[in-house]
Amino acid sequence: MYFQNRKYNALSANPEHTSTVISNIGYIGNSGPIIHYKFTVNGVTYKGGMHANGFAVGDSIGVVYQKDNPENNMTVFEYYDGPSYGSVAIFVLAAIILALYRWRKINRKYNDSCPELDGSGRCSIYRTDKEYIFVTVYNVTANLPIKFLPIGCSNGEFENTLMEIFHASLHGKYVELKNAELIKAMKQRSWRQLYQHSTGVLLKHDSRTLEILPTRKATDGKGLDWDYDRAISFELDTASWKNIITSTRKLLNNNEADR
Structure with a gap:
């Protein structure tokens, strides 16, 4: 042109x-x-x-x-x-639209405002030396489905998996599992080993707020306790989804030396 x-x-x-x-x-x-x-x-x-x-x-x-x-x-x-410029303009416009579509598909909601979340969803995430383990939480009980992501996953992949687990916690069917069955499904040898070699967070939301509650090593050395001092809360109508994902991963990265 x-x-x-x-x-x-x-x-x-x-x-x-x-x-x-x-x-x-x-x-x-x-x-x-x-x-x-x-x-x-x-x-x-x-x-x-x-x-x-x-x-x-x-x-x-x-x-x-x-x-x-x-x-x-x-x-x-x-x-x-x-x-x-008719044909050239159409070609350029089509290329721009395609590029924007691909950008949104790759980043989805990661750089945008928070998506609308219905109900009250929950998700537990553990970070081991090699991977993230996403566990569905029905009310207060951990259960299936369980998702795994490598430590080097993109923020977009992290968000997509988190949204899948949130959706499952709201719309999936709860079937009670024994602790031994659940830890096996998480591909861990025991709860004790998981607690000793991981950090964790609980994400929970309602239609207006989302809270990230991290864990810390228990004082008796036998498990994990909630670390309320480092908990973070977001108002979903004003929060940046990028900040939520970044904050979640940052909390999971803490205490790496302990692992």
């Missing part, structure tokens, strides 16, 4: 008119016929062409050329129609 506009502006600033005849008609793929013409200025022959229907070789045609640069020329039809 930039070069086409420069060409047209230069031509319209110093135009000269002449007439010639169509010397040839060619075809490129399925783009339709292209008429070709030649004209002479001060003993030098110049060429031009355009897509057009309804012409035959030998038909007369008007040409407008730039007086100080006859290589810049076009038919009178193109000149008086002005620069045509």
Whole structure:
């Protein structure tokens, strides 16, 4: 569009008119016929062409050329129609829309305001040396489904998994599991080992607020206690989803030396 506009502006600033005849008609793929013409200025022959229907070789045609640069020329039809950006503009607009769609799909809600969350959902997340373990919490009881993500996962992947677990806690069917069955489903040898080699948080929300409640090592060394001093709360109508994800992962990264 930039070069086409420069060409047209230069031509319209110093135009000269002449007439010639169509010397040839060619075809490129399925783009339709292209008429070709030649004209002479001060003993030098110049060429031009355009897509057009309804012409035959030998038909007369008007040409407008730039007086100080006859290589810049076009038919009178193109000149008086002005620069045509229709197809280019459509292509550029389609490319922009596709790029925006892909960006939103990759980042989804990560950089946006918080999504609307119905009901009161809960999710427990444990961070081991190698992975995050997302556990569905029905009311106050941990259960299936359980999701796993590598430590190096993207924030978008982290958010998508969190939303899946929130949804499961609200709409899934609760089936009581024994502690031994649950720890096996979490791919851990024992609760004691998990507590010794992990950090954890509980995320819970209602329609207005979301709270992140981290854990800390129990004073007796046998488990985890809630660390209310480091708890964080967000108002969902004003909070940044990016900040929620970042804060959650930061709390899970704490106390790495203990693990």
